[in-house]
Amino acid sequence: MPELDGASTLVTGGAGFIGSHLVDALLDRGARVRVLDNFVTGRRENLAHLGDSIELVEGDLRDTDACRQACRNVELVFHQAAMGSVPRSIENPAESIAVNVSGTANILAAARDAGVRRVVFASSSAVYGDSPDLPKREGREGSPLSPYALSKKMCEDLGTVFHRCYTMEIVALRYFNVFGLRQRYDGPYAAAVPRFVRAYSRGQGPVIYGDGGQSRDFTNVADAVRANLLAAGAAGAVSGRAFNVASGRQTRIGELARIIRELTGGGPEPIHEQARAGDVRHSLADLTASGEALGYTPRHDVEAGLAALVEASRPSVAGAR
Ligand SMILES: NC(=O)c1ccc[n+]([C@@H]2O[C@H](COP(=O)([O-])OP(=O)(O)OC[C@H]3O[C@@H](n4cnc5c(N)ncnc54)[C@H](O)[C@@H]3O)[C@@H](O)[C@H]2O)c1
Known part of the structure; x- marks a missing residue:
């Protein structure tokens, strides 16, 4: 350093x-x-x-x-x-x-x-x-x-x-x-992780664009x-x-939704919408x-990071901000 x-x-x-x-x-x-x-x-x-x-x-x-x-x-x-x-x-x-x-x-x-x-x-x-x-x-x-x-x-x-x-x-x-923490979950351009945490924290199924088989390297x-x-x-x-x-580490979007769903204590299945233009299929x-x-x-391990995020987000994410 x-x-x-x-x-x-x-x-x-x-x-x-x-x-x-x-x-x-x-x-x-x-x-x-x-x-x-x-x-x-x-x-x-x-x-x-x-x-x-x-x-x-x-x-x-x-x-x-x-x-x-x-x-x-x-x-x-x-x-x-x-x-x-x-x-x-x-x-x-x-x-x-x-x-x-x-x-x-x-x-x-x-x-x-x-x-x-x-x-x-x-x-x-x-x-x-x-x-x-x-x-x-x-x-x-x-x-x-x-x-x-x-x-x-x-x-x-x-x-x-x-x-x-x-x-x-x-x-x-x-x-x-x-x-x-501090990643925006609101607005039409929010990223998958904060959107999924937000949705499951409110007992809703998150929107996945495409079939969920696309993957990302979450950091x-x-x-x-x-x-x-x-x-x-x-x-x-x-x-x-x-x-x-x-x-x-490569994580499929469907798997990400499943992990966050478990971490937040359950909830409905994701809702699939049309894949978005410009998105790559796989990333690692x-x-x-x-x-x-x-x-x-x-x-930092991805699942441990997601668990810490879900825990730290509980009071603010579930609110109506
Ligand atoms: N978050 C990710 O997963 C990710 C992935 C790849 C690259 N990046 C890059 O990392 C950087 C930070 O991303 P982030 O996720 O923190 O986004 P963010 O939107 O939270 O942060 C961007 C910041 O730049 C400021 N900003 C935007 N336009 C400006 C302008 N014209 N003049 C002055 N300030 C301006 C915004 O107000 C905001 O504070 C960006 O360059 C982004 O493209 C982010």
Whole structure:
């Protein structure tokens, strides 16, 4: 792990699900933390427990002045802000490209001008697109299946180009289906884990898009956070490259529903709806490269993580919020 005591850091998207856990971890290690967020999907509650211990820049990635202000005097940038969600990007492709791609170019340019030591940024397993290979291995990507996937691929390419043109240190982390507390269960674009926990906590059957035979590599948010800290400190030839971050275990969506159903004490069968455009059929990460280059190995068992999430979600998830 890198020495972070006193380090000056920026977390874009720090009010979001993964970003807010990363903020907590950085503060725990003695770092100074600034957050850039426009709260489009992030929540003030995710930062409320921190009081004045962070500096908040409320602003938009698409605003170059906000990006410059956020990067000023910063050593390390953890760039998490983006419009997530494949279906959201299919509804609004221009938004995905503007926020994710132009926004990332703005942050990288601001980081370059501010002399930032390293940028670690959130990419996605979506970049594997239509590649049929399993497990998914860095260097064996297919064609993107959605504007979101394309936007993340373009961000990775931007990172490589900035690394080459400006000798900046930039590391991309390809998260595979991260889950944990603070992940949104509301709205049309919510991910499977919080939707299923929410539905079963209310005694309802969750909606599964498609037959449930599709699979994902579900990753505990604590592992995603650790991967960021490792990437911030990794020595050697990591810059300009992208690494998988996952649990390395394949779980079918139908199985996920069954596990959560048991953990919540039972409930009706899932309701099957039409499969969604842009969704890949199977996903499982090869973790060889991230293990060798970053020292990353997943520490959290998926079922234990789901059990802890169900337990911790009981009072808030069942409410009518
Ligand atoms: N959650 C996952 O399973 C997963 C998987 C792969 C990749 N990712 C990536 O990880 C990152 C974090 O995802 P998350 O699940 O925490 O999502 P999230 O929506 O909870 O967090 C994103 C944050 O970015 C902020 N944001 C969005 N647009 C912004 C803009 N224009 N300007 C400033 N702030 C903006 C949001 O308000 C939010 O706080 C994203 O880049 C996402 O694409 C997530």
